[in-house]
Amino acid sequence: MIRFTAIRLLEIAAMLVLMSFVIYALIGLMPGDPIDLMRQADPHMTAADVARLKTVYGLNQPLLTRYLAWAGQALGGDLGYSRLFATPVWSALLPRLGNSLVLLGASFALAMMLALALGTAAARRPGSRLDGAINLLCFAGVSVPNFWLALVLILVFAAGLHWLPASGIATVGAGDLADRLRHLVLPVATLTLASAGGYTRYVRAAMREALAQDHIRTARAKGASEARIILHHALRSALIPVTTILALSFGGLVSGALVTETMFAYPGMGKLIFDAVMGNDYNLALAALLLATATTMLANLAADLAYGWLDPRVSYR
């Protein structure tokens, strides 16, 4: 178990190193490098100035040399300076990671509760009208473009009914808890609705399988109550396949968060990545992408470990 975790952590580290190099190389291929931008902004700059600046920043070095220099600094805890926010990358990154985790955590928990309830209800009576309705709802949830869902929610609840704020994380000047929660409602609702459909389908499939097993029939024969059968017997075995699927779905959740955060101007990692990429803020984009990847992979690992805890038959070699 410890060995398994250690190996997986090593894999994650190796993956991150690989990713950092790929992203580093790719970012250099994006249009507009900072020196070009400076040159456009300042007509007095000459070609000699440009060359000098490129030497100062080491931009005339080969890619690998530049990457290694960056990696050396990054390992020392120095991720550089964000041009967009005019702060060190760390101080732009950390508060937004927190905001994103709040958004993701709340949406994930809500979507999961919704999926467990709906999926179980559907699996209990396969082919019934309820099952059909839930199935249709799931397809709707999977198929709806989440940015459009966000747009519709903004239209109805913010622009139309004026119930909830349309963007941001808190009203300027009034940052109490209730206010923050009000700002969370629409983004969380968007992300929850967009992901619950897929989860429900997995839960339903796993539940159906679980309910068809012999020990359920035995429990029924013993006269166990329906609630006990569902909660105690079926749910436990159904959770195992569901966990595997969930382990793979964090990446999708992070992708969804990018769109949702951008739509609601919610200052989280997703919006940060988008803004950094669009604004040619290389240091920030690189660090933010890596942080998002690392978070996703750690979440995957956590799900893998939970899998072993749920199913004693699984052994980690």
Place this chain on the structure above:
Amino acid sequence: MLLLAIAALSVAGPPVGAVLGIDPDAIDLLHRLAAPSLMHPLGTDELGRDVLQRLLAGGRVSLTIGLAAAFAAAAIGTLVGLVAGYRGGWIDRVLMRTTDAIIALPLLPLLIVLAALDLQKLGVPAWLARSDDISLVRIVALAVLVGWTTAARLVRGAALVTRNRDFVRAARSLGAGVRHILWVHILPNVLAPLIVATTLSVGDVILLESVLSFLGLGIQPPLASWGTMLSNAQELITTAPLLALYPGVMIFLTVIACNLLGDALQQRLDRRAAVRA
């Protein structure tokens, strides 16, 4: 059925529009944001373009991308999956690690970087990199890049199972070549789940296209797609909320049609296939 209707309308839209003298790209600044009328059944947008015509033109773009990317991804995935599943060994291991990574990673943030790349710095000639249709090709390429894994895993799994089945062994002992075995004996066994997965991925690709276009990284003007229409409409959401409604409804209906079709096919073709992972 719905899907067929949308496809037929999208194909038929331009000729009919041409007959009526309506160009989806024609700008009519005198009739901006017009209410629905006989000439413009769904009204006009912020530049006076006919919304219905643009919806249909956008539909053509979105459907083309969806179909092209889904098929290309299925073809590449099948090839990779066959090789990996049949050969096994280190090729198989490398492949499985790669697909694991692609499935688990937060793809959209990475795709945004890829979508923002300057093609000229990659060595694509300028005339091509600046042409109107390059955004279309780029989206298809991105969708294939992330989409091939599903097919690869499906085919690999089936190849792994059938590789040692008696009829394949018999074929091998009769001296059949590898290509023959893969093509005639193994591929037909994965066809059903493959068709289902491809149908489902058409919807996924259309969603991906719309998201990227919406963020301004997908289809570039003058080409219209449902995503770009939504992106334009977002700025006018208080003055003309209906403009934002139509493209979204179109995306939603198309994607849900693809998914329902895939689901129906799945129940028809292979009842035992696992829920899509």
